[in-house]
Amino acid sequence: MKTTGMSREIEQHRFFDQGITATGLARSFGSVKAVENIDFHAEPGRVTALIGPNGSGKTTLLLMLASLLRPDAGTIRVNGLDPLAEPRAVRSMLGWMPDTLGFWEALTSREILTTVAALYGIDKARAKVRANELLDVVGLGELADTPARVLSRGQAQRLSMARALINDPAVLLLDEPASGLDPGARVQLRTMVRGLADSGKTVVISSHVLVELDEMADAAVFLSKGKTVRSQSLAEAGAQDRRYTIASLDLAALRAGLESNNLQASYLGNLENRGGSAKLKLPGENRAAQLLGALVGAGIPITAFAPSSGLLEETYLSLEDEMP
Amino acid sequence: MSISTPPRTAVPASKLGYLSGIGTVFGLEIRQRVRNRGWYIMLGIWFVVVAAVVGLAALSVGLEEVGPGQMMFELVIAFVLFFGMLIAPALSANSITGDRANGTLAILQNTLLTPGQLLWGKWLASWAASLGFLVVTIPLIGWAMTYGDVYLPAAPVLVGMLAVELGIVCALGVGISALANRTLFAVMVTYLLVALLGLGTLIAYGLSMQLVKVEVQVSEQVWPEEYQSGEFYGTWDEENYTCGTRLYPEQSFATERITWLLAANPFVVVADAVPQAPAPADEQMFNAAGPMGAISEGVRYSQAGPKSQIPCLNGVKSVDPPQAQNPGPLWPLGLGIQLLLAAGILVAGRNKLKTPAGKLASGTRIA
Ligand SMILES: Nc1ncnc2c1ncn2[C@@H]1O[C@H](COP(=O)(O)OP(=O)(O)OP(=O)(O)O)[C@@H](O)[C@H]1O
Ligand SMILES: [Mg+2]
Numbered sequence: 066m067k068t069t070g071m072s073r074e075i076e077q078h079r080f081f082d083q084g085i086t087a088t089g090l091a092r093s094f095g096s097v098k099a100v101e102n103i104d105f106h107a108e109p110g111r112v113t114a115l116i117g118p119n120g121s122g123k124t125t126l127l128l129m130l131a132s133l134l135r136p137d138a139g140t141i142r143v144n145g146l147d148p149l150a151e152p153r154a155v156r157s158m159l160g161w162m163p164d165t166l167g168f169w170e171a172l173t174s175r176e177i178l179t180t181v182a183a184l185y186g187i188d189k190a191r192a193k194v195r196a197n198e199l200l201d202v203v204g205l206g207e208l209a210d211t212p213a214r215v216l217s218r219g220q221a222q223r224l225s226m227a228r229a230l231i232n233d234p235a236v237l238l239l240d241e242p243a244s245g246l247d248p249g250a251r252v253q254l255r256t257m258v259r260g261l262a263d264s265g266k267t268v269v270i271s272s273h274v275l276v277e278l279d280e281m282a283d284a285a286v287f288l289s290k291g292k293t294v295r296s297q298s299l300a301e302a303g304a305q306d307r308r309y310t311i312a313s314l315d316l317a318a319l320r321a322g323l324e325s326n327n328l329q330a331s332y333l334g335n336l337e338n339r340g341g342s343a344k345l346k347l348p349g350e351n352r353a354a355q356l357l358g359a360l361v362g363a364g365i366p367i368t369a370f371a372p373s374s375g376l377l378e379e380t381y382l383s384l385e386d387e388m389p
Numbered sequence: 390m391s392i393s394t395p396p397r398t399a400v401p402a403s404k405l406g407y408l409s410g411i412g413t414v415f416g417l418e419i420r421q422r423v424r425n426r427g428w429y430i431m432l433g434i435w436f437v438v439v440a441a442v443v444g445l446a447a448l449s450v451g452l453e454e455v456g457p458g459q460m461m462f463e464l465v466i467a468f469v470l471f472f473g474m475l476i477a478p479a480l481s482a483n484s485i486t487g488d489r490a491n492g493t494l495a496i497l498q499n500t501l502l503t504p505g506q507l508l509w510g511k512w513l514a515s516w517a518a519s520l521g522f523l524v525v526t527i528p529l530i531g532w533a534m535t536y537g538d539v540y541l542p543a544a545p546v547l548v549g550m551l552a553v554e555l556g557i558v559c560a561l562g563v564g565i566s567a568l569a570n571r572t573l574f575a576v577m578v579t580y581l582l583v584a585l586l587g588l589g590t591l592i593a594y595g596l597s598m599q600l601v602k603v604e605v606q607v608s609e610q611v612w613p614e615e616y617q618s619g620e621f622y623g624t625w626d627e628e629n630y631t632c633g634t635r636l637y638p639e640q641s642f643a644t645e646r647i648t649w650l651l652a653a654n655p656f657v658v659v660a661d662a663v664p665q666a667p668a669p670a671d672e673q674m675f676n677a678a679g680p681m682g683a684i685s686e687g688v689r690y691s692q693a694g695p696k697s698q699i700p701c702l703n704g705v706k707s708v709d710p711p712q713a714q715n716p717g718p719l720w721p722l723g724l725g726i727q728l729l730l731a732a733g734i735l736v737a738g739r740n741k742l743k744t745p746a747g748k749l750a751s752g753t754r755i756a
Contacts, residue, residue, distance in 0.1 A: 134744075168491075168493065
């Protein structure tokens with residue numbers, strides 16, 4: 066009976082340790098402080114977006130999480146394991162897609178995948194099946210046997226994604242996976258990332274395309290100058306103040322409608338007709354829905370009523386406003 | 390990306406065997422090299438050049454009484470060794486810097502591969518590639534063998550030591566490649582190290598001559614009467630002299646004290662390790678036919694010191710050949726120095742490849 070008690074304890078322990086937790090991370094390169102103080106948490110089964118301007122330390126953070134770079138300070142736990150102490154154990158359950166696309170150019174896509182699989186200790190037969198599957202998943206089936214040298218940027222990006230998935234990782238770190246992809250491939254990437262997260266994997270994704278993250282991320286961590294400036298879930302983001310653009314065929318009527326609702330807005334009239342648009346801030350989606358109903362109910366000819374920017378973009382821009 | 394669900398093949402948590410990791414890196418490297426057309430072109434040019442030199446040797450040496458086989462064989466070995474010293478750094482010193490520049494090193498490091506496995510695999514692959522240059526000369530070695538005068542016990546040792554030397558240069562190259570950030574720099578440093586071994590040892594030896602200048606007591610060589618007379622038509626026997634009794638001082642060099650400086654020279658290591666052909670019955674025949682034999686003999690004379698340079702030292706007739714006072718082989722020392730150097734550099738390189746990486750060289754990124 067003792068043993069079951071023990072194992073349950075361990076299980077619980079493991080359960081709470083799932084995902085990625087990093088606290089107080091710092092890393093500098095010479096005099097450049099790439100990462101100064103980052104707290105980061107990513108839960109299993111969720112897509113965590115990593116957002117920040119160029120040079121804010123996203124890639125550096127991912128390198129530390131991927132057990133390639135040693136932090137100067139702070140601790141990291143990946144599914145309960147410390148990448149500093151047990152790098153190989155961490156790597157066996159980790160998939161990392163770098164933002165640089167490097168491949169052995171003389172090898173074919175299939176060979177690249179089977180080679181990397183072999184380096185994870187996956188036996189030949191299974192590696193072959195796995196490589197075929199992944200090549201199909203990323204849509205490189207037809208190019209499987211051409212040298213990687215001739216792949217286009219977007220194709221290389223897909224190959225890189227397949228490579229990151231070769232060991233069926235429980236934790237997936239994606240550094241700007243969408244750059245270079247065509248719109249169709251972006252949609253597929255999105256579904257794929259969602260699918261991976263829904264199957265219980267921890268997914269961390271850094272990207273600049275915030276609108277896209279809106280649709281696949283569950284939570285977001287904002288970095289600026291090497292520091293975590295905000296961590297929020299998308300639900301929280303939805304509840305915050307948001308800018309809306311309202312267009313109408315009759316600007317004067319719109320203005321009257323908004324003023325009767327006690328709302329401040331900036332107005333822009335069309336030159337050729339009486340129509341125009343108004344921009345204003347609204348506290349949360351409920352208020353927005355209520356306002357739209359009121360405006361339409363008052364007989365104002367509304368042609369568009371939409372957020373001016375994505376959820377995450379909103380946070381991003383508000384953070385930029387706060388920055389000195 | 391046409392399927393929206395992730396693939397479902399269960400991939401169990403796995404372990405990477407040490408040898409299988411090395412094997413995978415080796416295969417990866419070799420596949421890349423084999424698919425490189427430049428490598429074949431280099432091999433082709435190489436074969437033509439060596440064949441031309443060996444052919445010329447066959448023509449010119451064949452004119453004399455001595456069979457050209459030994460000469461040709463040793464020429465091939467000397468050639469492969471000399472040019473191997475030039476080619477091996479180029480083949481090995483880009484192996485890790487190249488991956489670094491390509492962004493593929495981090496991908497390798499992010500797998501279960503250890504730095505040790507990576508270095509072993511890269512080294513074996515570059516060694517195999519440089520042995521390719523030895524392999525294409527096999528027809529030429531075969532040609533030399535057809536003359537029948539190649540001293541057979543020496544042949545496998547020559548080829549084996551040659552392969553070992555190429556392996557050492559490759560190890561230097563791979564180790565430096567792990568330490569350096571730019572391929573050009575790595576290749577240059579490897580060349581400098583090879584030059585240090587090949588030429589530096591010679592220069593050090595030459596310069597230290599002054600330090601071992603000694604004054605020795607010598608006496609006159611006395612030749613038989615008939616040699617002095619005008620009408621001597623017999624064969625002149627260089628050994629047929631006695632030493633006079635009156636001693637006088639002369640400058641000489643105690644080269645036996647500095648011969649060790651030559652030990653780490655790759656040519657010396659190869660030549661010295663080779664068993665010597667027994668002195669030929671025909672006194673006239675020069676027993677060191679080829680360049681390797683000449684080097685080996687030179688080293689033995691140097692090891693013997695003034696005894697071999699002066700015919701009548703202290704009124705005692707010198708013994709020739711000097712192997713008579715066997716000073717012991719030099720090559721184990723040389724090989725030891727080379728192995729230590731290579732091992733030291735490889736260990737340093739291994740530390741540099743360890744991840745999570747601590748200090749990065751300035752101006753480099755992992756990815
Ligand atoms: N190896 C390095 N040596 C010196 N400075 C570095 C190194 N790596 C990163 N940096 C610096 O650290 C800062 C953060 O870099 P990082 O690559 O993490 O940014 P990022 O958030 O990924 O940017 P981007 O959005 O452009 O990809 C930058 O100012 C960069 O110049
Ligand atoms: Mg980056």
